[in-house]
Amino acid sequence: MKVMFSKKCEYGLQAVLYLSTKEPGTIVSSEDIAKILSIPKEFVSKILQNLTEYGIVYSKKGKAGGFALAKASNKIQLIDVVSAIDGMGVFNGCVLGFSNCSPDSPCPVHDKWGVLRTMAYDMLTQETLDQLKDKTINKIGNL
Protein backbone atom coordinates (compact mmCIF):
# COMPACT_ATOMS: atom_id res chain seq x y z
CA MET A 1 0.00 0.00 0.00
CA LYS A 2 1.52 3.22 -1.15
CA VAL A 3 0.52 6.56 0.33
CA MET A 4 2.66 9.38 -0.99
CA PHE A 5 5.82 8.81 1.02
CA SER A 6 8.41 6.06 1.35
CA LYS A 7 8.53 4.00 4.53
CA LYS A 8 11.80 5.72 5.34
CA CYS A 9 10.06 9.06 5.16
CA GLU A 10 7.09 7.92 7.22
CA TYR A 11 9.40 6.61 9.91
CA GLY A 12 11.39 9.83 9.84
CA LEU A 13 8.24 11.90 10.27
CA GLN A 14 7.06 9.74 13.13
CA ALA A 15 10.41 9.87 14.89
CA VAL A 16 10.70 13.62 14.59
CA LEU A 17 7.16 14.09 15.81
CA TYR A 18 7.95 11.87 18.76
CA LEU A 19 11.07 13.84 19.63
CA SER A 20 9.03 17.02 19.52
CA THR A 21 6.88 15.78 22.39
CA LYS A 22 9.89 15.72 24.71
CA GLU A 23 11.43 18.64 26.57
CA PRO A 24 13.74 20.52 24.23
CA GLY A 25 17.18 18.91 24.19
CA THR A 26 16.03 15.61 25.63
CA ILE A 27 18.20 12.82 24.26
CA VAL A 28 16.32 9.67 23.29
CA SER A 29 18.07 6.48 22.21
CA SER A 30 17.21 4.91 18.88
CA GLU A 31 16.14 1.84 20.81
CA ASP A 32 13.51 3.79 22.72
CA ILE A 33 12.25 5.44 19.57
CA ALA A 34 12.14 2.12 17.76
CA LYS A 35 10.26 0.49 20.60
CA ILE A 36 7.51 3.05 20.92
CA LEU A 37 6.99 3.44 17.18
CA SER A 38 7.45 -0.26 16.33
CA ILE A 39 10.19 0.47 13.84
CA PRO A 40 13.36 -1.61 13.40
CA LYS A 41 15.98 0.00 15.64
CA GLU A 42 18.87 0.09 13.17
CA PHE A 43 16.59 1.45 10.50
CA VAL A 44 15.33 4.38 12.52
CA SER A 45 18.89 5.03 13.55
CA LYS A 46 19.95 5.25 9.92
CA ILE A 47 17.13 7.60 9.11
CA LEU A 48 17.91 9.89 12.03
CA GLN A 49 21.58 9.93 11.07
CA ASN A 50 20.39 11.17 7.72
CA LEU A 51 18.26 13.89 9.26
CA THR A 52 21.27 14.92 11.32
CA GLU A 53 23.05 15.91 8.12
CA TYR A 54 20.14 18.20 7.31
CA GLY A 55 20.34 19.94 10.66
CA ILE A 56 16.93 18.71 11.75
CA VAL A 57 18.15 16.25 14.35
CA TYR A 58 21.05 16.38 16.78
CA SER A 59 22.90 13.21 17.72
CA LYS A 60 24.91 12.48 20.80
CA LYS A 61 27.38 9.62 20.70
CA GLY A 62 28.56 7.31 23.43
CA LYS A 63 26.86 5.98 26.52
CA ALA A 64 23.56 7.68 27.27
CA GLY A 65 23.68 8.99 23.71
CA GLY A 66 20.83 9.20 21.26
CA PHE A 67 18.90 11.77 19.29
CA ALA A 68 17.11 15.05 19.91
CA LEU A 69 15.72 17.81 17.74
CA ALA A 70 18.46 20.13 16.54
CA LYS A 71 16.21 23.20 16.61
CA ALA A 72 13.21 24.44 18.50
CA SER A 73 10.09 22.52 17.55
CA ASN A 74 8.44 25.71 16.33
CA LYS A 75 11.16 25.98 13.69
CA ILE A 76 10.56 22.59 12.13
CA GLN A 77 7.82 21.65 9.66
CA LEU A 78 6.90 18.24 8.33
CA ILE A 79 7.94 19.34 4.87
CA ASP A 80 11.52 19.73 6.11
CA VAL A 81 11.65 16.05 6.89
CA VAL A 82 9.94 15.05 3.66
CA SER A 83 12.29 17.08 1.52
CA ALA A 84 15.33 15.74 3.37
CA ILE A 85 14.34 12.11 2.92
CA ASP A 86 12.14 11.79 -0.17
CA GLY A 87 12.94 15.06 -1.88
CA MET A 88 10.44 17.34 -3.52
CA GLY A 89 9.66 15.02 -6.42
CA VAL A 90 6.19 14.13 -5.17
CA PHE A 91 5.16 17.71 -5.70
CA ASN A 92 6.37 17.82 -9.27
CA GLY A 93 5.49 14.46 -10.78
CA CYS A 94 2.37 13.54 -12.71
CA VAL A 95 -0.17 11.33 -10.92
CA LEU A 96 -0.76 9.36 -14.08
CA GLY A 97 2.96 9.03 -14.73
CA PHE A 98 2.95 11.02 -17.95
CA SER A 99 6.16 12.74 -18.89
CA ASN A 100 6.39 16.51 -19.17
CA CYS A 101 3.09 16.99 -17.42
CA SER A 102 2.78 20.76 -17.29
CA PRO A 103 0.35 23.55 -18.12
CA ASP A 104 1.67 23.35 -21.70
CA SER A 105 1.04 19.65 -21.99
CA PRO A 106 -1.35 18.73 -19.20
CA CYS A 107 -2.48 15.21 -18.44
CA PRO A 108 -6.24 14.57 -18.27
CA VAL A 109 -6.37 15.32 -14.55
CA HIS A 110 -3.64 17.93 -14.42
CA ASP A 111 -5.66 20.80 -13.01
CA LYS A 112 -7.48 18.79 -10.41
CA TRP A 113 -4.30 17.14 -9.24
CA GLY A 114 -2.60 20.50 -9.07
CA VAL A 115 -5.10 21.60 -6.45
CA LEU A 116 -4.50 18.46 -4.43
CA ARG A 117 -0.77 18.76 -4.66
CA THR A 118 -0.89 22.30 -3.39
CA MET A 119 -3.13 21.28 -0.51
CA ALA A 120 -0.79 18.46 0.42
CA TYR A 121 2.13 20.82 0.36
CA ASP A 122 0.30 23.30 2.53
CA MET A 123 -0.66 20.60 4.97
CA LEU A 124 2.99 19.75 5.50
CA THR A 125 4.14 23.35 5.61
CA GLN A 126 1.62 25.36 7.52
CA GLU A 127 2.03 23.90 10.96
CA THR A 128 5.20 23.39 12.95
CA LEU A 129 5.98 20.34 15.07
CA ASP A 130 5.23 22.53 18.05
CA GLN A 131 1.71 23.29 16.88
CA LEU A 132 1.06 19.61 16.31
CA LYS A 133 2.33 18.66 19.76
CA ASP A 134 -0.99 17.93 21.45
CA LYS A 135 -2.23 15.81 18.60
CA THR A 136 1.08 14.00 18.46
CA ILE A 137 1.06 13.22 22.18
CA ASN A 138 -2.43 11.92 21.85
CA LYS A 139 -1.60 9.69 18.90
CA ILE A 140 1.64 8.31 20.31
CA GLY A 141 -0.03 7.70 23.63
CA ASN A 142 -2.44 5.42 21.80
CA LEU A 143 0.20 3.25 20.16
Add this chain to the structure above:
Amino acid sequence: MKVMFSKKCEYGLQAVLYLSTKEPGTIVSSEDIAKILSIPKEFVSKILQNLTEYGIVYSKKGKAGGFALAKASNKIQLIDVVSAIDGMGVFNGCVLGFSNCSPDSPCPVHDKWGVLRTMAYDMLTQETLDQLKDKTINKIGNL
Protein backbone atom coordinates in the same frame (compact mmCIF):
# COMPACT_ATOMS: atom_id res chain seq x y z
CA MET B 1 9.87 9.81 -7.18
CA LYS B 2 6.73 8.40 -5.76
CA VAL B 3 3.32 9.87 -6.56
CA MET B 4 0.47 7.84 -5.12
CA PHE B 5 0.42 4.93 -7.55
CA SER B 6 2.78 2.14 -8.58
CA LYS B 7 4.40 2.25 -12.01
CA LYS B 8 2.20 -0.67 -12.97
CA CYS B 9 -0.86 1.35 -12.12
CA GLU B 10 0.37 4.45 -13.92
CA TYR B 11 1.06 2.40 -17.05
CA GLY B 12 -2.34 0.76 -16.76
CA LEU B 13 -4.06 4.14 -16.51
CA GLN B 14 -2.15 5.48 -19.49
CA ALA B 15 -2.89 2.44 -21.60
CA VAL B 16 -6.58 2.49 -20.83
CA LEU B 17 -6.78 6.21 -21.53
CA TYR B 18 -5.05 5.60 -24.83
CA LEU B 19 -7.46 2.84 -25.80
CA SER B 20 -10.36 5.16 -25.00
CA THR B 21 -9.23 7.56 -27.72
CA LYS B 22 -9.82 4.90 -30.38
CA GLU B 23 -13.10 3.96 -31.98
CA PRO B 24 -14.94 1.51 -29.71
CA GLY B 25 -13.75 -2.03 -30.34
CA THR B 26 -10.53 -1.02 -32.08
CA ILE B 27 -7.87 -3.63 -31.38
CA VAL B 28 -4.43 -2.23 -30.62
CA SER B 29 -1.36 -4.45 -30.24
CA SER B 30 0.72 -4.20 -27.07
CA GLU B 31 3.62 -3.18 -29.26
CA ASP B 32 1.77 -0.12 -30.54
CA ILE B 33 0.66 0.85 -27.05
CA ALA B 34 4.17 0.36 -25.73
CA LYS B 35 5.66 2.44 -28.48
CA ILE B 36 3.43 5.46 -28.11
CA LEU B 37 3.56 5.47 -24.33
CA SER B 38 7.25 4.54 -24.05
CA ILE B 39 6.52 1.56 -21.85
CA PRO B 40 8.24 -1.84 -22.11
CA LYS B 41 6.08 -3.94 -24.41
CA GLU B 42 5.95 -7.10 -22.33
CA PHE B 43 5.21 -5.09 -19.23
CA VAL B 44 2.22 -3.28 -20.66
CA SER B 45 1.03 -6.59 -22.04
CA LYS B 46 1.15 -8.13 -18.57
CA ILE B 47 -0.73 -5.22 -17.10
CA LEU B 48 -3.45 -5.35 -19.73
CA GLN B 49 -3.79 -9.09 -19.25
CA ASN B 50 -4.44 -8.28 -15.63
CA LEU B 51 -7.07 -5.69 -16.51
CA THR B 52 -8.68 -8.25 -18.78
CA GLU B 53 -9.47 -10.36 -15.71
CA TYR B 54 -11.31 -7.40 -14.24
CA GLY B 55 -13.45 -6.94 -17.31
CA ILE B 56 -11.99 -3.54 -18.12
CA VAL B 57 -10.03 -4.62 -21.16
CA TYR B 58 -10.79 -7.13 -23.91
CA SER B 59 -7.99 -9.14 -25.48
CA LYS B 60 -7.87 -10.78 -28.85
CA LYS B 61 -5.29 -13.49 -29.45
CA GLY B 62 -3.49 -14.49 -32.61
CA LYS B 63 -2.38 -12.54 -35.61
CA ALA B 64 -3.78 -9.01 -35.69
CA GLY B 65 -4.65 -9.50 -32.04
CA GLY B 66 -4.24 -7.00 -29.26
CA PHE B 67 -6.29 -5.12 -26.73
CA ALA B 68 -9.39 -2.94 -26.66
CA LEU B 69 -11.68 -1.60 -23.97
CA ALA B 70 -14.14 -4.24 -22.83
CA LYS B 71 -16.90 -1.71 -22.17
CA ALA B 72 -18.02 1.63 -23.47
CA SER B 73 -15.65 4.38 -22.41
CA ASN B 74 -18.45 6.14 -20.57
CA LYS B 75 -18.72 3.12 -18.28
CA ILE B 76 -15.09 3.16 -17.14
CA GLN B 77 -13.56 5.43 -14.51
CA LEU B 78 -9.93 5.82 -13.56
CA ILE B 79 -10.70 4.41 -10.14
CA ASP B 80 -11.67 1.10 -11.76
CA VAL B 81 -8.13 0.72 -13.05
CA VAL B 82 -6.55 1.85 -9.80
CA SER B 83 -8.56 -0.55 -7.70
CA ALA B 84 -7.82 -3.43 -10.09
CA ILE B 85 -4.07 -2.88 -10.02
CA ASP B 86 -3.12 -1.16 -6.76
CA GLY B 87 -6.21 -1.87 -4.72
CA MET B 88 -7.99 0.60 -2.48
CA GLY B 89 -5.25 0.77 0.15
CA VAL B 90 -4.14 4.26 -0.77
CA PHE B 91 -7.49 5.56 0.35
CA ASN B 92 -7.33 3.91 3.74
CA GLY B 93 -3.73 4.25 4.90
CA CYS B 94 -2.25 6.99 7.05
CA VAL B 95 0.01 9.52 5.29
CA LEU B 96 2.41 9.48 8.21
CA GLY B 97 2.38 5.69 8.33
CA PHE B 98 0.82 5.46 11.78
CA SER B 99 -1.14 2.33 12.55
CA ASN B 100 -4.83 2.46 13.33
CA CYS B 101 -5.15 5.98 12.08
CA SER B 102 -8.84 6.68 12.52
CA PRO B 103 -11.21 9.22 14.00
CA ASP B 104 -10.72 7.43 17.34
CA SER B 105 -6.96 7.64 17.19
CA PRO B 106 -6.13 10.28 14.61
CA CYS B 107 -2.62 11.18 13.52
CA PRO B 108 -1.57 14.82 13.71
CA VAL B 109 -2.76 15.53 10.18
CA HIS B 110 -5.66 13.12 10.08
CA ASP B 111 -8.43 15.58 9.33
CA LYS B 112 -6.56 17.51 6.69
CA TRP B 113 -5.43 14.36 4.95
CA GLY B 114 -8.96 13.04 5.05
CA VAL B 115 -10.08 15.95 2.91
CA LEU B 116 -7.30 15.34 0.42
CA ARG B 117 -7.98 11.66 0.23
CA THR B 118 -11.61 12.27 -0.52
CA MET B 119 -10.72 14.77 -3.21
CA ALA B 120 -8.30 12.33 -4.80
CA TYR B 121 -10.94 9.66 -4.77
CA ASP B 122 -13.47 12.00 -6.33
CA MET B 123 -11.00 13.03 -8.99
CA LEU B 124 -10.62 9.42 -10.07
CA THR B 125 -14.30 8.65 -9.83
CA GLN B 126 -16.24 11.59 -11.12
CA GLU B 127 -15.24 11.53 -14.74
CA THR B 128 -15.37 8.64 -17.18
CA LEU B 129 -12.73 7.86 -19.78
CA ASP B 130 -15.16 9.23 -22.30
CA GLN B 131 -15.35 12.62 -20.61
CA LEU B 132 -11.57 12.82 -20.48
CA LYS B 133 -11.22 11.94 -24.15
CA ASP B 134 -10.33 15.38 -25.51
CA LYS B 135 -7.73 16.00 -22.85
CA THR B 136 -6.31 12.53 -23.37
CA ILE B 137 -6.00 12.98 -27.13
CA ASN B 138 -4.28 16.26 -26.57
CA LYS B 139 -1.82 14.82 -24.07
CA ILE B 140 -1.02 11.69 -26.05
CA GLY B 141 -0.62 13.72 -29.19
CA ASN B 142 2.12 15.62 -27.41
CA LEU B 143 4.15 12.57 -26.43
Add this chain to the structure above:
DNA sequence: TTTTAATCAGACAAAATAATCTGATTTTAT
Protein backbone atom coordinates in the same frame (compact mmCIF):
# COMPACT_ATOMS: atom_id res chain seq x y z
C1' DT C 1 41.47 2.97 33.50
C1' DT C 2 38.22 -0.27 32.29
C1' DT C 3 33.59 -1.44 31.27
C1' DT C 4 29.42 -0.34 29.25
C1' DA C 5 26.16 1.64 26.14
C1' DA C 6 25.39 4.35 22.70
C1' DT C 7 26.09 6.39 17.65
C1' DC C 8 28.36 5.90 13.19
C1' DA C 9 29.78 3.78 8.85
C1' DG C 10 29.54 0.69 5.52
C1' DA C 11 28.74 -3.76 3.92
C1' DC C 12 25.28 -7.16 3.57
C1' DA C 13 20.60 -9.57 3.11
C1' DA C 14 15.76 -9.79 2.19
C1' DA C 15 11.64 -8.32 0.08
C1' DA C 16 9.02 -5.82 -3.12
C1' DT C 17 8.63 -3.84 -7.48
C1' DA C 18 9.80 -3.45 -12.25
C1' DA C 19 11.21 -5.46 -16.39
C1' DT C 20 12.62 -9.31 -19.57
C1' DC C 21 12.74 -13.76 -21.65
C1' DT C 22 11.10 -18.12 -23.47
C1' DG C 23 7.98 -21.05 -25.23
C1' DA C 24 3.23 -22.38 -25.96
C1' DT C 25 -1.09 -21.31 -27.94
C1' DT C 26 -4.24 -18.91 -30.84
C1' DT C 27 -5.78 -16.78 -34.98
C1' DT C 28 -5.39 -14.73 -39.54
C1' DA C 29 -3.76 -14.83 -44.04
C1' DT C 30 -1.19 -16.93 -47.64
Add this chain to the structure above:
DNA sequence: ATAAAATCAGATTATTTTGTCTGATTAAAA
Protein backbone atom coordinates in the same frame (compact mmCIF):
# COMPACT_ATOMS: atom_id res chain seq x y z
C1' DA D 1 -1.66 -26.92 -44.58
C1' DT D 2 1.65 -23.69 -43.38
C1' DA D 3 3.64 -19.38 -41.97
C1' DA D 4 3.27 -15.25 -39.49
C1' DA D 5 1.94 -12.38 -35.75
C1' DA D 6 -0.13 -11.78 -31.87
C1' DT D 7 -1.58 -12.97 -26.77
C1' DC D 8 -0.80 -15.89 -22.73
C1' DA D 9 1.64 -18.09 -18.93
C1' DG D 10 5.18 -18.59 -16.10
C1' DA D 11 9.94 -18.41 -15.04
C1' DT D 12 13.72 -15.48 -14.67
C1' DT D 13 16.41 -11.27 -14.00
C1' DA D 14 17.27 -6.55 -12.46
C1' DT D 15 16.51 -2.70 -9.62
C1' DT D 16 14.91 -0.34 -5.74
C1' DT D 17 13.47 -0.26 -1.24
C1' DT D 18 13.60 -2.00 3.21
C1' DG D 19 15.87 -4.05 6.85
C1' DT D 20 20.07 -6.33 9.32
C1' DC D 21 24.68 -7.11 10.84
C1' DT D 22 29.40 -6.16 12.22
C1' DG D 23 32.91 -3.55 13.82
C1' DA D 24 34.81 0.96 14.92
C1' DT D 25 34.40 5.03 17.57
C1' DT D 26 32.75 7.82 21.23
C1' DA D 27 31.54 9.14 25.84
C1' DA D 28 29.77 8.28 30.50
C1' DA D 29 30.07 5.81 34.69
C1' DA D 30 32.08 2.46 37.73
